[in-house]
Amino acid sequence: MAKKAIFFLPSVLMALIYLAHAVQAFMLSEELAVVVGVIPGLSGFSTPLLLLVGLADAAVAIALVAYFGKYKPLLFLYAILWPIVPNILKTIGNLHPEWPIVVVMAVLGTLGYLGFRSREQPQAVGSDRIKSY
Numbered sequence: 001m002a003k004k005a006i007f008f009l010p011s012v013l014m015a016l017i018y019l020a021h022a023v024q025a026f027m028l029s030e031e032l033a034v035v036v037g038v039i040p041g042l043s044g045f046s047t048p049l050l051l052l053v054g055l056a057d058a059a060v061a062i063a064l065v066a067y068f069g070k071y072k073p074l075l076f077l078y079a080i081l082w083p084i085v086p087n088i089l090k091t092i093g094n095l096h097p098e099w100p101i102v103v104v105m106a107v108l109g110t111l112g113y114l115g116f117r118s119r120e121q122p123q124a125v126g127s128d129r130i131k132s133y
Helices: 002-026 029-037 043-066 072-081 084-092 099-119 127-132
Strands: none
Touching: 002 029, 002 043, 029 043, 029 084, 072 099, 072 127, 084 099, 084 127
16 A cells, blocks of 8 residues: 555656646746747747646646556656656747756656556466466
């Protein structure tokens, strides 16, 4: 029981980070609008794009905690790689990128993935025969 709780903790922490980012996007944060403004031609669409980013981040936050299907490893991969995109845009736009959060998300995502994989370990070959004797 404690092992499951320990390995579930990284998913919860990642979900909280994504939820905080979703709230920031729903509040149409100026910092996020500046990042969207770095992309040529999209500065006029910053409000709908921020709302879309907020929806996506909220969906990822919920899925990290509530979804345990076969696509959970892809969800961890998305959750690890997505923070890289805004930081690359910040670097292109000569803004201050926040690379430590990328490292934190990578570590949490890796731990969460390993915890998810440890819960679904397959039985050893022939273990059903051993139990039947």
